[in-house]
Amino acid sequence: ASLTDADGDEQDPSNAKLTCRICFTGENGGERAKKMLSCTACGKKYHRNCLKRWSSNRDLFHWSSWKCPSCRTCEVCQKTGDPSKFMFCRRCDSAYHCYCQQPPHKNVGHGPYLCPKHTRCHSCGSTVPGNGLSVRWFLGYTCCDACGRLFVKGNFCPVCLKVYRDSESTPMVCCDVCQCWVHCPCDGISDSKYMEFQVDGNLQYICPTCRGECSQVRSFEEAVQELWRRRDEADKDLVSSLRAAAGLPTQEEIFDVSPFSDDEDNNGPSPGPVSKIEYGRSLKLSLKGLSEK
């Protein structure tokens, strides 16, 4: 069945059978059917747990104003198309089909998504992934194509998580323990200290992560998670203003008003908070893109 099918009497409250348009499971009356939530636009019923999973990673999703997938349109094709293929911008909640992406994605990723208006490379600040049709965002939409490729090669400073190029103008020193290159300003290394390192090849340097002073990213999964943590922190004011503009309560209040406490007893997998695994999946998507070249 397609989400855009005409529904006939299926959604009529007098009819016993209610079908959730996300999982396509029907409910024949009973408590589970009663606890389903109606789309604020079309009135179709959805499981709370299905909606929770569907609404994760979306700053502007709110239980008082949500619209179901069938009531959203894509920013690119301006159609509802296949509503199960929507990706929602974590910041502004605008909808994009995965197949309307450039280049098209086969599937919807599980991690957070950012629309073209809200993507920005962590390293170089670029708001586009690069030039050409095949370029894509790396590491869960946090790095542009060029910076992402350097990152996965390991060419990044472990403190600021920004990549470096051969032409790097900021002085860097190499850690004698982990062999990572660290920007001098990222570890408060003065010009004179840097000169000492240059003059004396035997002078040992141990970076902040090896000294245990800053968290270490040990995998790309952890890198994506940490890059997103920093991105969310940097976007705090933007999120507040977007939420205010949408007439939504603050992030702190949202926990109290969400119907999370009144769950269906669902035997399916619990969506839970955004897990490392979900970030990892989106990362693999990016890496897959790399290997497809």
Ligand SMILES: [Zn+2]
């Ligand atoms: Zn469902």
Ligand SMILES: [Zn+2]
């Ligand atoms: Zn709807």
Ligand SMILES: [Zn+2]
């Ligand atoms: Zn589209």
Ligand SMILES: [Zn+2]
């Ligand atoms: Zn956006």
Ligand SMILES: [Zn+2]
């Ligand atoms: Zn970049």
Ligand SMILES: [Zn+2]
């Ligand atoms: Zn750095």
Ligand SMILES: [Zn+2]
């Ligand atoms: Zn080190």
